[in-house]
Amino acid sequence: xxxxxxxxxxxxxxxxxxxxxxxxxxxxxxxxxxxxxxxxxxxxxxxxxxxxxxxxxxxxxxxxxxxxxxxxxxxxxxxxxxxxxxxxxxxxxxxxxxxxxxxxxxxxxxxxxxxxxxxxxxxxxxxxxxxxxxxxxxxxxxxxxxxxxxxxxxxxxxxxxxxxxxxxxxxxxxxxxxxxxxxxxxxxxxxxxxxxxxxxxxxxxxxxxxxxxxxxxxxxxxxxxxxxxxxxxxxxxxxxxxxxxxxxxxxxxxxxxxxxxxxxxxxxxxxxxxxxxxxxxxxxxxxxxxxxxxxxxxxxxxxxxxxxxxxxxxxxxxxxxxxxxxxxxxxxxxxxxxxxxxxxxxxxxxxxxxxxxxxxxxxxxxxxxxxxxxxxxxxxxxxxxxxxxxxxxx
Numbered sequence: 001x002x003x004x005x006x007x008x009x010x011x012x013x014x015x016x017x018x019x020x021x022x023x024x025x026x027x028x029x030x031x032x033x034x035x036x037x038x039x040x041x042x043x044x045x046x047x048x049x050x051x052x053x054x055x056x057x058x059x060x061x062x063x064x065x066x067x068x069x070x071x072x073x074x075x076x077x078x079x080x081x082x083x084x085x086x087x088x089x090x091x092x093x094x095x096x097x098x099x100x101x102x103x104x105x106x107x108x109x110x111x112x113x114x115x116x117x118x119x120x121x122x123x124x125x126x127x128x129x130x131x132x133x134x135x136x137x138x139x140x141x142x143x144x145x146x147x148x149x150x151x152x153x154x155x156x157x158x159x160x161x162x163x164x165x166x167x168x169x170x171x172x173x174x175x176x177x178x179x180x181x182x183x184x185x186x187x188x189x190x191x192x193x194x195x196x197x198x199x200x201x202x203x204x205x206x207x208x209x210x211x212x213x214x215x216x217x218x219x220x221x222x223x224x225x226x227x228x229x230x231x232x233x234x235x236x237x238x239x240x241x242x243x244x245x246x247x248x249x250x251x252x253x254x255x256x257x258x259x260x261x262x263x264x265x266x267x268x269x270x271x272x273x274x275x276x277x278x279x280x281x282x283x284x285x286x287x288x289x290x291x292x293x294x295x296x297x298x299x300x301x302x303x304x305x306x307x308x309x310x311x312x313x314x315x316x317x318x319x320x321x322x323x324x325x326x327x328x329x330x331x332x333x334x335x336x337x338x339x340x341x342x343x344x345x346x347x348x349x350x351x352x353x354x355x356x357x358x359x360x361x362x363x364x365x366x367x368x369x370x371x372x373x374x375x376x377x378x379x380x381x382x383x384x385x386x387x388x389x390x391x392x393x394x
Contacts, residue, residue, distance in 0.1 A: 005129060012127045012188050013136045016120050017143035019079065022178050023116040024147030025154075026086050026109060027055075029171045030093050030102075032155040036164040043099050051106040053350060058110030060346025064206075067118035067339020074193045075122040075335065076186060080179070082115030087175035094168035118339035123189055125326060125334055131270060137322040138266025141315070145259040206340045210328035213382045214341045217279075217321070220379035222348020224314075224372045228254060228307070231356045231368050238365035240300040250303040257308035261315025269319035276324060279383045282317035286310045287376035294369030314376075324383070348375075 030037070034048045070078045089109025096102045120140060128136045158167035182189065205211065228251070236247040261282075272278055289310040292298060298306060329337040352371075359367035 021143035021147035062114035067336035070335030085112030117342035134269030205333035218344030254311035257311030258315035275320035285313035
């Protein structure tokens with residue numbers, strides 16, 4: 001029955017989105033408390049920043065491995081393993097009495113975080129009807145933004161009422177409740193393991209040019225995202241003489257714009273056959289706005305509007321880009337390909353901060369935004385190297 005199929009699709013999308021939102025919540029739940037952790041444990045911001053770098057390094061390295069595990073053992077087993085480790089990572093951080101335990105928490109949490117993209121997209125591709133996949137990818141992305149938005153509000157409120165340890169312990173408790181809820185819906189989260197394709201080497205799927213181009217696309221997205229999220233406020237304050245409040249408002253506007261774009265992008269993705277053109281147009285628009293920001297010409301008061309526009313244009317491409325990856329994925333390789341491709345986000349996030357910090361130290365805040373423009377331009381080139389109409393796997 002169509003109504004039954006719609007309910008099942010909506011249920012699957014909702015549960016997977018909930019898990020994805022939790023993963024984003026955990027990604028920054030410790031980082032938002034760094035000022036309090038620094039004071040309590042007597043560690044530097046540089047040392048705390050190293051825990052973030054370690055987290056994303058572990059996550060990036062393990063993400064491709066998690067994809068292989070999804071294809072071998074099934075998505076549901078890997079999902080609950082990752083969820084349990086993600087909760088454990090935050091719990092370990094809440095118990096930290098020294099820097100070494102924070103590093104251990106980063107390793108555990110990074111391994112847990114590595115499973116979500118290969119798991120999520122394997123489940124969505126396997127269980128959601130093809131005409132609704134664009135909406136599924138859209139809500140998956142929106143849940144991630146909501147997880148990011150919830151972490152600072154929750155963490156600061158809990159730390160103010162109690163302390164940072166209670167905030168992290170509470171976050172772990174929230175995670176445990178969500179894991180228990182998902183466990184009651186295990187049947188909806190199943191995606192069977194896939195059998196090896198005629199004995200072909202498992203890595204062969206990752207070496208295909210379309211998959212490598214998708215990986216490069218995500219590396220560039222990671223570079224652009226980390227630039228704006230980590231160094232955007234400092235760059236706007238230095239380049240425009242903007243207040244920290246105004247620069248923070250501009251960053252928030254970027255996230256709100258991106259979430260809005262992701263939502264509308266789901267409707268675009270299910271109605272437009274050429275997802276490559278959607279991706280190229282959106283990234284070109286985003287790059288054009290960031291080029292204007294890099295020039296320093298607009299008034300500072302326009303920054304929230306400009307960053308909202310750039311975020312919207314980029315977010316609009318998200319559901320289409322996920323369908324591009326689906327089109328480039330060989331049969332029976334969904335987990336490993338999504339794991340490998342999405343590890344590009346971690347790769348970009350690991351490598352780029354050193355460059356952006358160097359640019360700011362040299363008094364070149366505009367260079368941060370020009371680097372974003374360059375990354376977005378390169379992301380367009382990777383899309384143009386993909387087949388215009390790749391065959392859709394069954």
